[in-house]
Amino acid sequence: MDALATGRLSPVLTPEALRLEQERQARLLAAIRAGQGPLPAGWAGHRVGLRAHQRHARATARRALAGAYPVLASWLGDPGFDDLAWWLWRRSPPANGDLGTWGGELPRALAGPAASVSADQASLARLEWAVHRAARAADPVPGWPTGLAALHATPPDALWLWPQAGLSVVPCRPQALARWQAAQSPSPEGASPLGAVDWVLVRRVGWQVAVRGLSADQARFTRRLLAGDSLGQALTAAAPADFQDWLRDALAEGWWRAVSHTAHRRFHDEDEP
Incomplete structure (x- = not known):
């Protein structure tokens, strides 16, 4: 039986009521993030209630972040990773209900002066x-x-390569890569031996994720294509030492989904080193 038949309809907030509720939620979020200080305006409960909200937020932050960074969580240990997750949550709390999208600011935050982890852990x-x-x-x-x-x-100046969803190229320090590799068992299908590399290409392979090494010249070239350069622009600015080798691997492994006469939206973070 539907809500109309039963008469049990959910109340519809007026624009003013919605604004007030958003303000209340924002004050509560600020109080949770602050940890100390005045209680949010209109808070009718004891400060113990606010502490309960903080404990829940902290536990949720740790679970969500560990889902994205399991190897880092193991490396730092429970107390260290718990503190890191809470630090990130207070600095940049989730913006929507899908917690799988939260945590992307962590690598950039760890590269800043306020971070307390090593360069290998940030990598x-x-x-x-x-x-x-x-x-x-x-x-x-x-x-x-x-x-x-x-x-x-x-x-080439009139062509753009459209990447497969999720394709990225990132710098990776040797110890960080060794840590990640050691945690992968069994190795993802399609993964190539990595060896001593400073750059890796990350991509979907079926239901899994493959990580393969790239030379520095191939990494620079691929990143320019991901950032939105045309093929001609990328070749002029950062042509790899052997374009034919790069192209053979890119086609054989399925890095790109289309060769197009129109530019794609920017897929890569130009601020990454």
Whole structure:
């Protein structure tokens, strides 16, 4: 029986009531983040109630962040990672109900002066977020990229390569990469031996995520394409030492979903080093 038949309709907030509720929620969130200080206006309960909200937020932050950064969580240990998750939650709390989207600011935050982790741990965070994003990305488009014939018939300045969802290229320090590799068992299907590399390419392979090493010149070139450069712009600014080798691997492993005459939206963070 539906709500109309029973007469039990949920109340509809007026614009003014909605504004007041949003303000109340914002005050409560600020009080939870502050930890100390005045209680939010209109708070009818004891300060113990606010502490309960804080404990719940802290536990939720840890669970959500550990889902994206399991290797970093193991490296830091429970107390250290708990403190890190709470620090990030207070600095940048979730913006929506999907907690799987929260935590992307951690690599950048760990690179700042306020961070208390090592450079290797910050590098691991960058790698783990790339893996997390790829794991949540849409399924790869199978087969060769659409429009592939345009590579032979169109000037490179008029072509853009559209990446598969979740594809990224990130710098990765050797110890961070070794930590991540040691935690992967069994190795994801399609993963290539990494060895001593400073850059990795992260992508979806079926239901899994593959991480493979890239030389510095291939990484710079690929990142320019991900940032929105046309093929011609990327070749002019950062052509790899052997473009044919790069192209062979990119096509064989399915990095790109289309060769297009139109630019895609920016897929990569230009502020990353």
